[in-house]
Amino acid sequence: MLCYRWETRHSVAVLGLLLVLVTTGRAHSDTGDVLPSWNDGPTRTAVIDFVTAASKVGDAGYIAPEARVAVFDMDGTLMTEKPLPGAVLPLVADVKTAVARHPELKQQPGVAALLAGDLKGLQALGESGLAQIVAAAVDDRTADEVSVDMAREERAAPNPHFGQPYTKLAYRPMVELLRYLEANGFQTWICSGSPVAYTRGMSQEVFGIPPERVIGSSLQTRFGERDGKTVLTYTGKIEHVTDREGKPPVIHLAIGRRPVFVGGNVGGVGDVAMMRYAMDRGGPSFALLVNHDDAAREFAYAEKNGDSLAAATRYHFRVVSMKNDWKTVFDPSVNPRPSAP
Template identity: 40%
Template sequence: MDGASLRGTPGRGYRWEPLARSWLAVTLCALFVSVGCKSAQHVAPEPSTLARGGSGLSGQGDPLPSWNEGPTKAALLDFVERVTREGGPDFVPAEARIATFDNDGTLWTEQPLAVELAFVIDRVKALAPQHPEWRHQQPFQGVLEGDLKAVAASGERGLMQLLAATHSGVTTEAFDVTVKDWITTAKHPRFSRPYTDLVYQPMLELLALLRAHGFKTFIVSGGDVGFMRAWAERVYGIPPEQVIGSRAKLRYEVRDGAPALLLLPELDLMNDKAGKPVGIQQVIGRRPLAAFGNSDGDFEMLEWTTSGTGPRFGLFVHHTDAEREWAYDRNAHIGKLSRGLDEAPRRGWYLVDMKKDWKVIYPFEQ
């Protein structure tokens, strides 16, 4: 832990409550549900020769080859063409071409539990030798013994303890190294592949298409910003300064003669639901031109984006493919999409039907 242990007892005096409450709605339920997930696993498809990015350039074939022909694909291509056609009525200057993307369930898989939660569980196990008391202290005991029901039963206080133990008390640089080391070796329980293989090929092509036409693409997620910045540029081509997430407060200090930024166990921004437009304004300072999400946690981001003047685009990824991925929406334990399903047609937002609209889901598919 960067040569320093956590200051104080994890979960005591730490102000993670807003983040914990948001996570409780999905994270603790995910812990409980994941106990029975193994029976629903499928055999992973064979690797594919599909390139990750797509060409994204006009005149060089289909820029969205993994999208089936239909109204959603046509609308995406039409929108990009209209806002980038100089002299056209809907032309938007390059500096205003901002597109924001949720991460979990929009750019990569979020089932059977959020990837960051898998990191938390593995990180507790890695730190356990430094904390022998955890063997008899919930929720750490539950994590170490694989008793996820006990972890879920620890409630909000337990989750605060896990977050404090795994996301604070170290420098930002040390945390970045820890996440990078983990993400290169950790594997998804269903597909037995690195989590970074579980990105959505059609969305990679969309990112490439937008960037090829002068858009700046941002991640706007409820996940921890430091966790995502550690790998987002390698996986999505999105640099750290274009990643907006929930964030802890920082403190500048000099350690052993060297300046450092210490992650504190205190929340600075909960970047979910109504927090997403706030985070966008604080970091970007512009209203996006297009926004992409998959759950009701992204509703306000789409609402804020499409309420602006001029051409706008809003889209929800609707998980409908139980065979290749997962099928879930209104009653999901994570990634619930209910209000978005109801209001998308009225608001002119598009719903991607993964089963019908995507030829492939992951880059490794045939």
């Protein structure tokens, strides 16, 4: 009898271990251990309720695993985009080199503003002005060279407000959200207006998202040979600017289906189209709009006409207040020291 009991207890222990192994990484229940950088409140609860239902067979909110596609804007949604989007400052030296070879590049408004150090001009650029800067920076260079150089340069150029490289300025609550979605079977993607030649240099390290799940503005490359080996060379031309109404077609081309979870931010009305596109899929969906209302820890800004917040009301996006919904904004190990209070 003693033998039997020992054996049984042992089996129970091992079965318990197996269960732990099998359930690790599966759905979390709504306890304090998920999304720890989010304050308790209706936003965090709504996210957890949606994700929990999506993973639960038989629930009205259940979503088949192959449909669990989550797409996020990058600048302003996953990381700081002020005073300038990340793609601008690391490229100053490359753009200067390119302009020395091709002086006509100076006529592009983005390139001209960058060379003049015209902060206001740079801030007024749309995504196509940003794409001009990146296109100039990579002009005539091979895709292999650029991917190595870009990753290094991104880690060197600090954000002028925080004195930290942009690679340190990811929003911690959003990185937690990416991991929480993945742990529940969602495939996470970035869809940014910034060109992928830039965004892919840091997507894996900063957001844990590999290059093939990063979409964005695209710069033309041409197949050819150098020293008998095949290379792709950037031609300096922009193929596609991925902003506003340009985001859903690029998402469709890359992924082939509508997202069920989508994240964007207030600031440039860049994400409303893709958020509506997800919400209209005909099934459970969730759209999360980051509102920059936190001048103390990051920045406070919005569109003058309030378009994104109006769209949130009209189309049932969930608004995230950085100030109220986020316990911390950046990773505490980063310790950003704003140069202005």
